[in-house]
Amino acid sequence: MTSPYTELQSALSAHLPEDRLISDELRTLAYGTDASFYRLVPQLVVRVESEEEVQLVLAECARRGLPVTFRAAGTSLSGQAVTDSVLIQLGNGWKDYQILDDGQAIRLKPGIIGAQANKYLAPLQRKIGPDPASINACMIGGIAANNASGMCCGTAQNSYNTLRDVRVVFADGGLLDTSSPKSVAAFKASHGEWLQRLQALGEATRANTELADKIRHKYRLKNTTGYSLNALVDFTEPLEILKHLLIGSEGTLGFISEITYNTVPDYPHKAAALIYFPDMEAACRATTAMKPSPVAAVELLDRAALRAVQDMPGMPSDLKDLPEGAAALLVDVRGSDDQHLESNIAQVEATLEGIKTLRPVVFTTDIKTYELYWKIRKGTFPAVGAERVIGTTVIIEDVAFPLERLAEGVIELQALFRKYHYDEAILFGHALEGNLHFVFTQGFDDPAEVKRYQALMDEVAQLVAVKYGGSLKAEHGTGRNMAPYVELEWGSEAYALMKSIKQLFDPTNLLNPDVILSDNAQIHLQNLKPLPEADPLVDKCIECGFCEAVCPSRRLTLTPRQRIVIWRELQRRRQAGEPAADIDRLAEAYQYQGLDTCAADGLCSTQCPVGINTGDLVRSLRREQNFKHLDKAQWIASHFDGVTRMARGGIKLANLGRKILGDSGMSASMTGLRKLGVGAVGHWRPSMPQAAKPLQKSQPRVAAPADPQAPSVVYWPSCATRVFGVSSAAGQQEDIKAVTLNLLHKAGYRVIIPEGIDSLCCGMPFQSKGLFEVADKKQSELLAALHKASNQGEWPIVTDTSPCNMKLDEGNLLPELQLYEASEFVAEHLLPRLQIKPKNDRIALHVTCSTTRRGKGELLIKLAQACTETVVLPESVTCCGFAGDKGFQQPELNASSLQDLSREVAGCVAGYSNSRTCELGLEEHAGIRYQSILYLVDEVSQPVNRTIAE
Template sequence: MSPLIEALSRILPRRQVITDNLRRLAYGTDASFYRLIPEVVAVVESEEEVQAVLHAARAHRRPVTFRAAGTSLSGQAVTDGVLALIGDGFASCEIAADAASVRLGPGMIGGEVNYRLARHGRKIGPDPASINACKIGGIAANNASGMCCGTAQNSYHTLAGLRVILADGTVLDSEDSFSIASFRQSHATLLNGLEQLGAATRADEALAARIRHKFRIKNTTGYSLNALVDYEDPLDILAHLMIGSEGTLAFISRITYRTVVEDPCKASALVFFPTIEAACQAVIRLKPEPVSAVELLDRAALRSVEGQPGLPPIIHTLSDDAAALLIEVRAETERLLQQRVDAALGALAGIATVEAPAFSTDAETCAMYWKVRKGTFPSVGAMRRTGTTVIIEDVAFPIESLALATLDLQALLRKHGYTEGIIFGHALEGNLHFVFTQDFSSAAEVERYARFMEDICTLVVDKYDGSLKAEHGTGRNMAPFVEREWGHQATSLMRQIKALFDPDNLLNPGVILSDDPQAHLKHLKPMPAAEDIVDRCIECGFCEPLCPSHRLTLSPRQRIASWRELSRRAAAGEDAADVGRDFAYYGLDTCAGCGLCSTACPVGIDTGELTRRLRGRGLGTTSHKVGSWTVDNFGKVATASRVGLSIGHVVSRVVGDRVVARVSGGAWKHGMPQAGKPPTQGIGSGDPVVYFPACGGRIFGANSPEEATLPEVIMELLTRAGYAPRLPEGFDKLCCGQMLASKGMAEEAEQMANAVTAALLTAADDGHGGYFPIIMDASTCSVRMQKHLAGRLTLLDFHEFAHDALLPRLALSRKPGPVALHINCSVRRTGSDGKLRTLIAACVDDVVEPAGVTCCGFAGDRGFVVPELNAHALRKVHEALPAECCEGVSTSRTCEIGLTAETGRPYRSVAYLLEECSRGEKTAC
């Protein structure tokens, strides 16, 4: 153990000092095409821990790089020193009483902040495409912008205050007068230096004018020199220099933003033009109009997404010279929206278009347009040749030069053989992104990239005097070219700023400023082939906020990065060593396999599918012999499980839940349900419906001995609504096979699903060539059987059937609530969450849906086998549930067990709530 790691282990809890080879590789991976493996990963949860890490790093002369979500694209979040990973302790959010400002910790996800602000009709100004994954620390440190915020609503211009920790450990709070007074005394040299730099810069009219000119368009190349001309007070200069500093000057431990209005009324139009010139002429006309966003897509960008559903058919007929603008207009009222739409259409009048432009206010249509636009970058990445990486560059031009610059960019891409390259961008700001694929496996390919970058610099800087980085940050990628863009005088200012803040070059060295002209060609990330189902991954990190094991073990991105390394070693004949051993637990055993990652992944990669495949190869802790026995003996499995539950309750009544939980390794839970029992065939008249109770509800009974079991509740509900439920023959010996499929036993699981299918076909046969409706009561199992029965039988999950068929037949008495709602992963993936919300809203006035809670992490049996996954996945639920919330509902029995254990509140199927509210009597929480 190195002296540095020994020092960190003394000052941080052991779990926060990560030194194993697997996680150093995985946690050190970001969205860029660079790779450095940190010497150690230190998870920091408080300012005191940040100060301690900085002190230890300085004592051992090792660099420190702060990392939030790692969605940055220019290499600013990788290091071979200390990677300080921002933990949940920095995920704070304080909304002002009038919501005009919000005070945030750097660990908050941007999209979650906007979710909390939405009920106030507000949002933060920056709106990067990665906002549902990136964190406030990165948004501020990179001065991230996006499609609608332009240059007026970015972090620099909406900054109201911040709290920073300098390289020497000093804390400055710009919103605290005592902190300011103390800092003015302790750091007079720093403040005097900034004051002198600002005064000298403002006095140099040519330099000041140059800086103002450079920031009229988007610009994140180098430091925010506009702070020197916009402000005179050195504290204001300091605060605004933090924005876009990429962790090279200090650590932002808190930031206060002035929020902006989120207009409720929106309209979007996807307008096609015969040429780039025509599209850019439209941009110039739209610039002074009240439009919120104008996104440019060249023909190649359109071609990369033209297969997406819902796009106008005309997209397939466009010429190679065509382009499109995605235009959005927003307003407070419908009347004002229409006025702005009319103004935008008026601006387009007389410009050649492929078809007449038309705006849509349909929310689904507009969302589809924007989803397609955001999918252009990953679409190219997904189509790349295995082994290559995808690169997105980010430049800006004066808007009057946009058309010629776009054509020149297209020509450069062709010149250097990047025929797959696409161009899109935020046209109102002259900001273009161009995406291409690159092979870094040979010196010749690296040299091709180097020549291309040189030509890009010539084009952007020498020909158009634009920005080499508009919003993605300088990072390592453009550090060698900062002086090329800014010139010696301005770059000298930047070097003086760095020296004032970080004289020992401790903070993120090599980022923003570099003396190495080849820095952008070093430490390039390998992308070896691993598995066909994940080779398309570009390691963007969009998946991570939804993953229940993220920050416990690995996220989907990190699992893929780890498996790529293991695949590389295998191909090279190298020993997997400790990386392979650790991957069994970190990569496989703690993966919930829920598939939520695929809903955030721009190309739909389900990392759970990779986990199941690898488990099936015996890389986890599965046994095909056990699986084969289960197929033939599931009735015995169900009976043994019920007996085990009964014995567990007997023991727990004597020694207590905690003792049984400890002895069982966490498998026994607080609030463990009673042993279940198979239901009996219903007797009665009504409309026939086939009900297959999933094994979860048959094995795990009610939360208390006094309650009915789930199958009993559903049978009662169906009968009450005028249905005659019938159960498939031998149902208690049947299982859909989901539990084996999750373990990678695809063949055994298929046998079980086939047996269920045969039983359902028989039970649902109406004798006239048709079939009665079929329902199941566990969302995960329902989705599995829906796929299995596709084209043969229609099967509905209970909440879907209840929404469609029971609500119209039942008289409901609403409860006041609050009642917590947990939306199961399968419900999210199938998009039936709308029906579930409608169903519970018909029963309860106050429904609580905790923010920041996605998959519960129980994952069938994972909550019993690796209970730490369930606890970690639900770590945010406690503060999100109000004290008066005394119950919760969901759609999966095992999820409900985990939720009950972790929250201390009984969670049951939504069927219980519907049954209670349809009894014809007043109900209360």
């Protein structure tokens, strides 16, 4: 008998490409995983690119009675974005936006990341109201569907209160755009009964004084438990009720395909104070006092939270001296200008007079101190995650107490942690709203542990929802996690009202069943995610998904989170002794999805709360596979000068072939060779450059300074620039080695080239394949040569390729060496020695992943801005995906990563970066030439003192 999911896939394949209908074992598990501690594996994942496709999928699923769940970024914590049925994922076509009313509003598609929306608004000093901690990864669709808030937005600036309009597809396929009179008129004609019913529900609710008062009380607090019943008391117009019910509905009432927010001010002037109190009661009293004052955020940290971060690098030493029972408030104040900021600070300080603190209250505007204070606050959650026992998960719960009873609630919560032996639990949160997060570690592989968790949550529910009348979910959404407790918190009358809302919008329970409302009292204890020990490199992963937004393979195969998910599953199967055939089948699929298409660029570590570089795992696994090639790699390393000469000869031969066969002919020829088993040839790239000139032939235009007292610098041309020359269309243009020498000479530097340069390499080509011994040997050789050339570290050392500089810097055992990537050296040392006449051009700039990881991105941007009027940073590109030889072996990775590049750089006359291999891929997919930023600097610069060059 044919499965209904097979039938569904067949029906959808008549309208959607096969690559957007995903049912294989590996990807359904990987794509179906979210940040919660639940695991459900979808039968089918459908990537949709339009409202019409959403309507199609809903219709076909309804025809077969198959539930659907919508997924944006999958950073939700409460189990609202997982399913064992049909998962509808956002494809790449949901990124449009429109700024309205000079920035007073913004219209957004659901696939836009929250932080990106704020980048669009930043020039207007505006932002969207919601500011969840996951804003750099979560998408607008999820922010709205969960009514996510955060540290500064409180309740006044959340999605519910900043909503202007919404566009939505309903379970029955109906479409409504509340900003369009035509759409509204059509909806009233087709769904008039809905609006009448909503109007009646609103009238009945407002007439029920006791229930209406309860709803108003509940939404005086942060509250995402259940549906947004405040819509029934806040509005009388049924269309407004409908709009606001959708906020926080977690995809159970409809698919939000567009939302228009009223924006809020984004004040540029900021100050913060970290204030220590002797006990929680004093901290909460101070919070209450500051409630009416002009604070942007007040973040509460208990002593356990402060203890969790006190040993992290850079933390203030006085954290360790705080007494047991102490608490802290991080107070953030902002203003439109310095005077406004000072006025606001003065008002806040006045409210704190008379409240005992352990240290004087001091606000700082120093950016480093300001960021340190926020690092303390943001480091608490990952600190627990990093120290947890392997195999346990990190749970972050999210409650809100009435502010006037916050201190009592905190003390009783802490008593519950002690009662159930959650000794590592910490408390922190958004104190102004009475919103607390408590974080603890939990194992689910032992029934006794599950019972302990259940007992804790049962008591927490009674304490928060019943005793104090608070919210069990203040901002993380109800999901499966809190669905069994919704009626306990709200009472039977309000719960029945919620059920009637769900019945109205989704009578067949098609949309995300068991989320928000569930008849299963055990739903929060079922389908718990296993987290087996897999590898020390990734065992601390909490599967939050923060890494995904920066991964170059995110739209091709797997993301870092998903690579870890599948590796964990492989280890679980092995540990459980499951059939070898099942393990081998998954491992075989993982080879391409997980290993071959990973750029191993390390950008994931920059976003990971616990600092995991999934590329380290991938390289480790590649080592196991490539160890058999160790002898060959050692031979290559020992004959590196000859190998690079052969590579240049190969490029010359390939370009000769291009003249005869053309790009298509070369592509076909290489495809034929690969089919014959000659895999080393890779794929033909139309951006294949000319072969580089040998260093001895790279004659600079600018002569070296004649002054024997001129400062010295060591120039180390990378093997990439010793092999790959200028673009094939560049004619006789100088190569990067000559350009680098030009600039150094212009600035009056005497340049030293290390001895034996043609045989030197940083080791990265070997490290990327997991051949660490060979990589370390080459790196040691290079360090020794640079140590000698720089007179034991006396003179700075410059290389012309960013990834090579990072590789050498990371493993540098000679700290006396002054290592610089060329653009960094130009920005910091050459610009004061050069006259710059900026061009009146619009250029594109690619900040390489290695530049980002080294924290030098802003320096590169400032250098470009010093040389030209307009600098464009393509918003979709984090890493180009060329990744050394990946651009030749898996060109689809490069193509996927840069699929939006040509649109984003439209109107630019040229593109610049600081890595030759990256520039090859960028040039091919951008439609404009990319080359080193040094070319631009050379073009617009002259020596400050012309006699230097002369």
